[in-house]
Amino acid sequence: MSELDFFLDKSKLVGNDNQILSSTEFLTFLEKEDFEYVNVPSFNQLKDVQAGEAGIKNALVELDYAIAETGTVVIDSLNENKRLATCLAEKLFVVMPKSKLVSRLNDVADFIEERTSDMGGYVAFITGASRTADIERVLTVGVHGPKEMTVIILNDL
Amino acid sequence: MGIQDKIQEKVNDEILHNNLKGFATSYKASKINAYKGLDFEALRTRVHDIKDRDLSKVMEQFNLFKANVEKVGCKVFQANTGEDACKYIADVMKKHNTKYMVKSKSMTSEEILLNHYLEKEGLHPIETDLGEWILQLANEHPSHMVMPAIHKTRQQVAKIFADYTGEEVDPEDITGMVLIARRFLREAYFKAGVGMTGANFAVAKTGSIGLVTNEGNARLSSTVPPVHIVLVGYEKLCDDFNQALDIVRVLPKSATGQIITSYTTWIKGRVPSHKNEDGVKETHYVFLDNGRLAFLEHPKFKEALKCIRCGSCANICPAYEMVGGHVYGDRYIGSIGLILTALYQGDAAAKDILKMCIGCRACSFNCPAGIDLQSLISELKLVVGKKYGINPIKEKVFKNVVAKPEKMKSLLSLGASFQFPLTKTNKSNGEKIISKVPLLPKEMDFRKFPALSSKTFTKLFHKDGYDKFTSKRKVFFYPGCAIEYFYPEMGLAMVKLLNKSGIQVDIPKSAACCGIPAIASGNPDNARTMIFNTLDRLNDVEQYESLLVLCPTCGGAIKHEFLDFTSNDPDRYKKAVLLGDMVTPFGKFLEDNKIHFKVKGNKTVTYHTPCHDERSLNYSAEAFLSSVLGKQFTHLTDTNVCCGFGGTYSLDFSTISNGILDKKIENIVASKAEILVTDCPGCVMQINGGLMHKKVPVKVLHLSEFIDKYVEQI
Numbered sequence A: 001m002s003e004l005d006f007f008l009d010k011s012k013l014v015g016n017d018n019q020i021l022s023s024t025e026f027l028t029f030l031e032k033e034d035f036e037y038v039n040v041p042s043f044n045q046l047k048d049v050q051a052g053e054a055g056i057k058n059a060l061v062e063l064d065y066a067i068a069e070t071g072t073v074v075i076d077s078l079n080e081n082k083r084l085a086t087c088l089a090e091k092l093f094v095v096m097p098k099s100k101l102v103s104r105l106n107d108v109a110d111f112i113e114e115r116t117s118d119m120g121g122y123v124a125f126i127t128g129a130s131r132t133a134d135i136e137r138v139l140t141v142g143v144h145g146p147k148e149m150t151v152i153i154l155n156d157l
Numbered sequence B: 001m002g003i004q005d006k007i008q009e010k011v012n013d014e015i016l017h018n019n020l021k022g023f024a025t026s027y028k029a030s031k032i033n034a035y036k037g038l039d040f041e042a043l044r045t046r047v048h049d050i051k052d053r054d055l056s057k058v059m060e061q062f063n064l065f066k067a068n069v070e071k072v073g074c075k076v077f078q079a080n081t082g083e084d085a086c087k088y089i090a091d092v093m094k095k096h097n098t099k100y101m102v103k104s105k106s107m108t109s110e111e112i113l114l115n116h117y118l119e120k121e122g123l124h125p126i127e128t129d130l131g132e133w134i135l136q137l138a139n140e141h142p143s144h145m146v147m148p149a150i151h152k153t154r155q156q157v158a159k160i161f162a163d164y165t166g167e168e169v170d171p172e173d174i175t176g177m178v179l180i181a182r183r184f185l186r187e188a189y190f191k192a193g194v195g196m197t198g199a200n201f202a203v204a205k206t207g208s209i210g211l212v213t214n215e216g217n218a219r220l221s222s223t224v225p226p227v228h229i230v231l232v233g234y235e236k237l238c239d240d241f242n243q244a245l246d247i248v249r250v251l252p253k254s255a256t257g258q259i260i261t262s263y264t265t266w267i268k269g270r271v272p273s274h275k276n277e278d279g280v281k282e283t284h285y286v287f288l289d290n291g292r293l294a295f296l297e298h299p300k301f302k303e304a305l306k307c308i309r310c311g312s313c314a315n316i317c318p319a320y321e322m323v324g325g326h327v328y329g330d331r332y333i334g335s336i337g338l339i340l341t342a343l344y345q346g347d348a349a350a351k352d353i354l355k356m357c358i359g360c361r362a363c364s365f366n367c368p369a370g371i372d373l374q375s376l377i378s379e380l381k382l383v384v385g386k387k388y389g390i391n392p393i394k395e396k397v398f399k400n401v402v403a404k405p406e407k408m409k410s411l412l413s414l415g416a417s418f419q420f421p422l423t424k425t426n427k428s429n430g431e432k433i434i435s436k437v438p439l440l441p442k443e444m445d446f447r448k449f450p451a452l453s454s455k456t457f458t459k460l461f462h463k464d465g466y467d468k469f470t471s472k473r474k475v476f477f478y479p480g481c482a483i484e485y486f487y488p489e490m491g492l493a494m495v496k497l498l499n500k501s502g503i504q505v506d507i508p509k510s511a512a513c514c515g516i517p518a519i520a521s522g523n524p525d526n527a528r529t530m531i532f533n534t535l536d537r538l539n540d541v542e543q544y545e546s547l548l549v550l551c552p553t554c555g556g557a558i559k560h561e562f563l564d565f566t567s568n569d570p571d572r573y574k575k576a577v578l579l580g581d582m583v584t585p586f587g588k589f590l591e592d593n594k595i596h597f598k599v600k601g602n603k604t605v606t607y608h609t610p611c612h613d614e615r616s617l618n619y620s621a622e623a624f625l626s627s628v629l630g631k632q633f634t635h636l637t638d639t640n641v642c643c644g645f646g647g648t649y650s651l652d653f654s655t656i657s658n659g660i661l662d663k664k665i666e667n668i669v670a671s672k673a674e675i676l677v678t679d680c681p682g683c684v685m686q687i688n689g690g691l692m693h694k695k696v697p698v699k700v701l702h703l704s705e706f707i708d709k710y711v712e713q714i
Helices: A005-012 A025-031 A082-088 A105-115 B005-009 B014-034 B040-050 B055-070 B083-095 B107-111 B114-120 B130-138 B154-167 B174-191 B217-223 B241-256 B301-306 B318-323 B334-345 B362-366 B373-388 B394-400 B405-418 B458-462 B478-485 B489-501 B516-520 B526-538 B552-565 B570-582 B586-592 B611-616 B622-632 B654-671 B681-693 B703-710
Strands: A017-021 A037-040 A045-047 A056-062 A065-067 A072-076 A089-097 A122-128 A148-154 B076-081 B100-103 B123-126 B194-197 B199-203 B208-213 B226-233 B263-267 B282-288 B423-425 B432-434 B475-478 B505-506 B547-549 B584-585 B597-599 B603-606 B675-678 B700-701 B711-713
Touching: A005 A017, A005 A148, A017 A025, A025 A082, A025 A148, A037 A082, A037 B547, A045 B083, A065 A105, A072 A089, A072 A105, A082 A122, A082 B217, A105 B241, A122 B423, B005 B654, B014 B241, B014 B263, B014 B318, B040 B055, B040 B241, B040 B301, B055 B076, B055 B199, B055 B282, B076 B083, B083 B114, B083 B194, B083 B282, B100 B174, B107 B114, B107 B226, B107 B597, B107 B654, B114 B123, B114 B603, B123 B130, B130 B154, B130 B174, B154 B174, B194 B681, B199 B241, B208 B217, B208 B241, B217 B263, B301 B334, B301 B373, B318 B654, B334 B373, B334 B394, B362 B373, B362 B516, B362 B611, B373 B526, B394 B405, B394 B516, B394 B526, B405 B478, B432 B675, B458 B478, B458 B489, B458 B711, B475 B489, B475 B552, B475 B681, B478 B489, B478 B681, B489 B505, B489 B703, B516 B526, B552 B570, B552 B584, B552 B611, B584 B586, B586 B622, B586 B703, B597 B622, B603 B622, B603 B654, B654 B681, B675 B681, B675 B703, B681 B700, B700 B703, B703 B711
Parallel strands: A017 A148, A037 A056, A056 A089, A089 A148, B076 B282, B100 B123, B100 B194, B194 B226, B226 B282, B475 B505, B475 B547, B547 B584, B603 B675, B675 B700
Antiparallel strands: A037 A045, A065 A072, A072 A122, A122 B263, B199 B208, B208 B263, B423 B432, B597 B711
């Protein structure tokens, strides 16, 4: 099993929608969809909004790393609006350049250390939608944050 | 309410029973899946090593953490007691002139009864974890560390929500209820002036905390309000992110059977926060002692501070499954709950609940931090037993009978002679049982009791001439009380078979108890006498190949407990170590010596793995039986889960014992086997007694008898 297959397998397990696109296909996708918050530096795509109590419909953010071991995306969320958007969007879209995939949890240890070395730091591991099983152990999504999560894997980056 | 009444109330709670039973089954399956392809033993050894440190190391980690966060303007408060921590948190809220604080789940805040304190101060902490919120509204405390409201049904939650919101709530619609929580708690994040979280990790290297959650409420609690308070115990400190991530690897897998939770969040101090005038979050770290620093220096109890709060010791505990965390624990629940109650709240708070541990050792083998939980419980039982005393009748029996082998022998032989008016032959299997135990309370009447054997094993051994068999190859056999007084046929079957293979069997000159009944009851002084009696009656081991046992509990005692109790007596200690190394369960001896068998007849057979075979002697006869029996062998679901016996436990906590036995019997019936084999006389007593009581026609045999009757040597 390749590392990407491993990632996809774990990501699917938590109910994520995974799409594999080329950069061109991604740009077409971007044109079609209407996002309230966008933070995709690789394509110079930025749209800022401060999500409030009412939340926002969706958010599109680029990850810093993806971890095959657990199907996790790693997002530096120090930027407050990015943090609010990823916490409060109904649907979360994450852009993943394939080259950012690492194999194990420990492969991002240095990254977290670097990003928490200054005054403040906020590194988020996200693996699926916001979920709970607190009532009769029935799995229910969207208890506080996103109800759906999509990972867009860019196979040429 | 006394503990027995509480147990009775929970056992009668059908909702709780079904929820816990369902969880016990599904948890096991998901956990196996989550750990697939990984070496659990290696992973938990790693966690144990990370957490294995003394006070000076923890203080070194703390000082680095403190320097890192103070450097950037965060506040660090060292709370000696729970009250100190509560007061500090209340003061921060008051200083910011806010009545509301959103809180993500924190067991440490449960430990110090934070909500209670804040409410008395006129402040309003709002739990944002769904389960915790439900319980806060219902004015209850968690019954499980990661699934706090596992004891509630959807209908009960609907009622709680309807009462709180004044809205109509569909009692069947769980998604609808989750959306109600989303709506109300969303509002709370934005009105709160302070957000509080616990911390699964405090990483010294950069002064960061790590939070493991599924709902995302810790993200919101730490992001939306302008102030963040972190309440954390010193034991959560670690050096660096590699250590923290090694713990992240096991925590969710052991907690809920997830590979990882939805969110794992790493936060360092002063993040941007537009609600503050200077645009930066105000952050406070409250480090809680409450006994932790003292116990980090304790040779044994420091182990409890390795806990990563996954709750798996409750998930696999057969006694917890019967009563839930409102009885099996206090502020913390499960095996670790029994221990932490004693360490943090004091032994008076723990003295009754400690007794509920049946001693099956499943938790010790499941703990992802490698804590030998059962041994700590056993140690604490001895402490509270000595301090507060034990049941006076038990104490008398231990002191005047069991600890005096000759007295025990004469009393029981008297019993064997005069029990005949009470005995009868059980119709279905022809075994001699007690027809009616006089004055037996109803709740204890869930199994048939075997009659005392008319002659002891030792007597029969000599009478039948087994002492005359000599050979160069010799083993020593320790029969233990159950074989000596109730089931001599199990011992004789083994001796016969070994003699046939040319092996001489020697036995102690007279019988003595291994001490486990006294240890399990928390009675160290009599336990010591019993252990010395036994040690002094066992021959020196040099001339023997093995020390054989048919009762793995006795075997486990010789191997483990004998060492603890002889540590101040060098001669006995040396003997105990040598004997302990030689302890071998009968099945293992047959396998090691390549004694081969073929099956006679065509009966379907299943096997119950005794707790102490697997978890004290590291053996199970399942593979052996399966290879001898081939297609006639069928696996028993949960074969290695306790049968509920636990010696006198089955009388002290008969309702729990009966509940555990019921589950075992369900699995036995589902296996469709005609014979159940096991290799512990205690398990035979419990399971056979239960099957006879329920009139289930499955024959129960000790491995030695089964081999004697149903297989032949080739």
